Amino acid sequence: MSELIKHECGIAMIRLRKPLEYYKVKYGTWQYGLNKLYLLMEKQHNRGQDGAGVVGVKIDMAxxxxxIHRHRSVDANPIKDVFDNIFGEFNHAKNNFPNTYHDPAWAKNNLPFVSELYLGHLRYGTFGRNSVEYTHPVMRQNNWRSRNLVLAGNFNLTNVDELFDLLVDLGQHPKAYTDTVTILEKVGHFLDEENEMLFRRYKNEGYSNKEISPLIERNLDLRQTLERSSRDWDGGYAIGGIIGHGDSFVLRDPWGIRPAYYYADDEIVVVASERPVIQTVMNVSWKSVQEVKPGGALIVRKDGTLSEEMVRVPQERKSCSFERIYFSRGSDRDIYLERKKLGHLLAPTIMKAVDNDLENTVFSYIPNTAETAFSGMMEGIRDLLLEWKKDKIHALGENMTEEEISKIISVEPRIEKVAIKDVKMRTFITDDSSRDDLVGHVYDVTYGVVKNDKDTLVVIDDSIVRGTTLKQSILRILDRLHPKRIIIISSAPQIRYPDCYGIDMAELGKFIAFEAAITLLRETGKSHVIDETYKKCKEQQHLPKEEIVNYVKEIYRPFTDQEVSDKIAQLLKPVDCNAEVDIVYQTVDNLHKACPNDLGDWYFTGDYPTPGGNKVVNTSFINYIEGIKGRAY
Structure with a gap:
């Protein structure tokens, strides 16, 4: 993607199912679990570079x-900072206690983070709140082990206001108005209730307080606790948790919006936000890595017993398609093939756009994430070209000559790498104000590969959200090559609606597709649609979320997709750009053909999987009209 769109966040969990001595003997170190956690987090650094945190929980300590040990960081390189801190203590102990350091029992009793259970988290900060206090894992501590709770997640809830009020009604006094605190306190409340219920039961059976604690730990109903906690949650989530005595879980939303995968054998249980990360770190096959089921929880008991249990009734699967298009690592087999197909399906539209003139067309892509879609696009174009060649050869009939055949066969698409990403620049583009100043220098251009004022330059990007980088940088630098025409291809459809489930696309007014539709309404004398939509949104502002309708769809209804695309091209074309500029978008139908198992498309269609989504999009439109900045949830 040519623009920096942040994702929130990544999780990693390790549960060792053998004593630490086992790993010392087999793998030569009791650090086996922690080493795997480091790799899981480092391989997922694409999911969060603003903060990182790790918790280690030791089982059966006196x-x-x-x-329970935790370290979190918002350092410039937070993963490195976290593990430098952890391994720094190890190195200190190794130097001072060389004779006992390698003994797993001694290490567990004397060093932090020598644990059987680990939970790691990677975070992108949003709206300026990038302090260590907002970095996961978060904790709720208690003197009873079975009441200690650690959480880390990739989530966004749309109904924090409702949940906050419910906590207040329970008699709590939450310390912050965030979904993180809300989830922590909600799970914590029902964990406390489960403990209280078991305590009363065993007390009535005549057990002493000291005898009751281990009984609670063995019989805690974690599934029921999670079911009662999440009953009112509206949003997308993949949440990892550890209970102080050693139970752990990963909980996924009923629509499967946010991803979670796991691998288990008799030595270890591993959880991560992405499948190929587990494949790489554990060196296992694609088939060995399972997906945590939507609405389900992967639960690992203190004794290492593993189960998958349904916590909430699964809904129609609406896994986030943006995960497939952009955020997830392209080394996943399915994601790689899906991205290729996204490009392949665009081939007929592209050939039509260039009037089948391959002689005067140069194909390229915007690095680095669009490369796979570009590969698929070129496969599709070559498939069409093959049919064209067959037709041309058949049409020769009796006039067929070696020269004519060679001329037809030699026709090939011209492929060049014209845009070169300056990867060092991305680190510094952290907010809107600095982004605007720097985007003009993010890319360099390859000169001498385009015929002046004759060639059409076709460049594919994986998505176009704001269009800022296109207008301020990419189109300007491409124009330096002096093409007659520039066609920007988006392998994703037009992004028209805000996300509210964990991707930093929250403000409606920042989407170039929305800006184009508003401009069209005003230019065609349909400004009344804007006013009427605002009125309808205001009228339902205080309705329960289940009754709210997405009226923002009416902003786009008067126009075809092509009309919106044409207006986007006009808006994004720099005033000093000499080439003609066109923009071609993927269709939603083709998106679903390419990603048939991940149908979450609300940013393109406005069809939100949860009622809270409709509330968010209407509030976002109200905020746009009223000039209110920030996300609408």
Missing amino acids: AGQDY
């Missing part, structure tokens, strides 16, 4: 010994 009373008086610390058994």
